Amino acid sequence: MPVGTLDDLSVAGRRVGVRVDINSPLDDGGLADDARLRAHEQTLSELLEKDARVAVLAHQGRPGGDEFETLATHAERLDELLDAPVSYADANFGTAAREAVESLEPGTAVVLENTRFYAEEYMQFEPEEAGETHLVAGLAPALDAFVNDAFAAAHRSQPSLIGFPQHLPSYAGRVMESELDVLGDVEATERPRVYALGGAKVSDSIDVAWNVLESGLADQVLTAGVVGNVFLLADGVDIGDASADFIYDEGYWDEIDRAADLLDAHGDRIRFPQDVAVERDGERHEIGLNALPGNEGEAAMDIGSETLRMYKSVLADAETVILNGPAGVFEDPTFATGTRELYRAASDVPFSIVGGGDTAAAIRRLGIDGFSHISTGGGACLRLLTGQALPAVEALRHGYDAD
Ligand SMILES: Nc1ncnc2c1ncn2[C@@H]1O[C@H](COP(=O)(O)OP(=O)(O)O)[C@@H](O)[C@H]1O
Numbered sequence: 001m002p003v004g005t006l007d008d009l010s011v012a013g014r015r016v017g018v019r020v021d022i023n024s025p026l027d028d029g030g031l032a033d034d035a036r037l038r039a040h041e042q043t044l045s046e047l048l049e050k051d052a053r054v055a056v057l058a059h060q061g062r063p064g065g066d067e068f069e070t071l072a073t074h075a076e077r078l079d080e081l082l083d084a085p086v087s088y089a090d091a092n093f094g095t096a097a098r099e100a101v102e103s104l105e106p107g108t109a110v111v112l113e114n115t116r117f118y119a120e121e122y123m124q125f126e127p128e129e130a131g132e133t134h135l136v137a138g139l140a141p142a143l144d145a146f147v148n149d150a151f152a153a154a155h156r157s158q159p160s161l162i163g164f165p166q167h168l169p170s171y172a173g174r175v176m177e178s179e180l181d182v183l184g185d186v187e188a189t190e191r192p193r194v195y196a197l198g199g200a201k202v203s204d205s206i207d208v209a210w211n212v213l214e215s216g217l218a219d220q221v222l223t224a225g226v227v228g229n230v231f232l233l234a235d236g237v238d239i240g241d242a243s244a245d246f247i248y249d250e251g252y253w254d255e256i257d258r259a260a261d262l263l264d265a266h267g268d269r270i271r272f273p274q275d276v277a278v279e280r281d282g283e284r285h286e287i288g289l290n291a292l293p294g295n296e297g298e299a300a301m302d303i304g305s306e307t308l309r310m311y312k313s314v315l316a317d318a319e320t321v322i323l324n325g326p327a328g329v330f331e332d333p334t335f336a337t338g339t340r341e342l343y344r345a346a347s348d349v350p351f352s353i354v355g356g357g358d359t360a361a362a363i364r365r366l367g368i369d370g371f372s373h374i375s376t377g378g379g380a381c382l383r384l385l386t387g388q389a390l391p392a393v394e395a396l397r398h399g400y401d402a403d
Pocket residue numbers: 198199200201224225226229300301302324325326327328329330331355356357358359360378
């Protein structure tokens with residue numbers, strides 16, 4: 001069943017709940033980066049220009065975490081970004097929230113409070129149960145329609161993401177629509193198709209590698225970052241105590257075995273680093289694999305030039321590249337070379353897709369452009385690229401039945 005979009009929704013004067021993902025890095029309580037807010041400008045402006053009365057729903061951080069904050073600052077920033085007035089209400093559901101929505105003038109918006117301040121929001125539900133939670137059952141009567149634009153959270157089965165389509169006609173916003181258009185049909189992209197997997201979320205990356213190698217989606221998988229170091233260990237390379245300890249400390253012991261199984265099954269399509277960069281006397285120093293054994297106290301912080309040469313030659317022949325995770329500790333300029341060079345080569349591939357919060361931050365920081373699509377999602381993007389369903393999208397597809 002296709003997902004309806006804003007083209008199917010007539011909104012003038014109607015109250016529309018819009019779930020966005022404006023979960024952002026914070027800095028002294030303020031927004032350190034507003035990229036995720038700007039991503040939703042189009043959806044919100046389009047609704048407001050058509051005189052909708054918009055209730056914005058969103059989460060920020062995780063309960064107990066450093067970035068678990070109110071959405072007051074986000075509301076202020078949206079008010080600056082959008083041409084229409086945006087207010088803030090410190091309520092999610094109940095009388096105060098319903099009154100805030102019901103009193104909206106056409107063409108104005110209110111940002112409701114962080115949905116995760118409400119305990120049930122951080123639990124997983126089936127759609128029918130999600131529709132009966134206090135947040136959804138309490139707020140839905142104040143709304144005429146629901147728009148889900150929160151692609152980056154679409155892999156979560158939380159009430160505000162999957163519950164409203166139980167009660168309301170529901171549609172994908174413009175961010176959701178364009179992400180699904182580009183990422184929903186990865187099989188149709190040209191080959192050779194290369195997956196470049198770096199960064200530090202080793203379990204997720206190995207899941208992706210398994211999936212795309214087993215299904216035949218990937219012609220080549222390039223590994224870098226901590227993921228590359230795990231493949232080196234899996235291949236029996238002694239990468240030195242500092243790198244290995246990091247991997248064990250992060251609890252990735254089992255991942256080394258999974259990576260070894262992957263190498264046994266599909267080693268002909270997996271590339272891993274041939275040299276790495278470490279810090280020596282305060283400078284970048286590159287070491288080939290033969291010189292690595294016995295290397296004590298120097299962690300592999302980036303891929304080296306030999307590896308880059310090999311990866312660039314794979315990318316030069318690719319028609320499609322899907323990239324997730326930096327190649328090294330790009331936050332430190334000494335170790336940003338691998339990420340910068342790899343991303344530049346990837347941006348020259350005819351069709352290039354990039355996903356991941358840190359990956360997008362690295363692209364901005366290193367000033368690289370030319371990618372075909374930069375996804376707003378990390379986990380959601382990878383889930384879709386491995387052919388798995390997203391609960392929030394399934395809820396839009398199957399949820400509302402007017403009868
Ligand atoms: N060799 C490495 N050693 C330690 N950390 C690394 C290494 N390579 C990359 N990283 C770290 O990985 C982090 C990003 O990984 P990840 O969260 O998986 O990316 P994304 O958010 O794009 O999915 C960065 O903070 C970066 O410093």
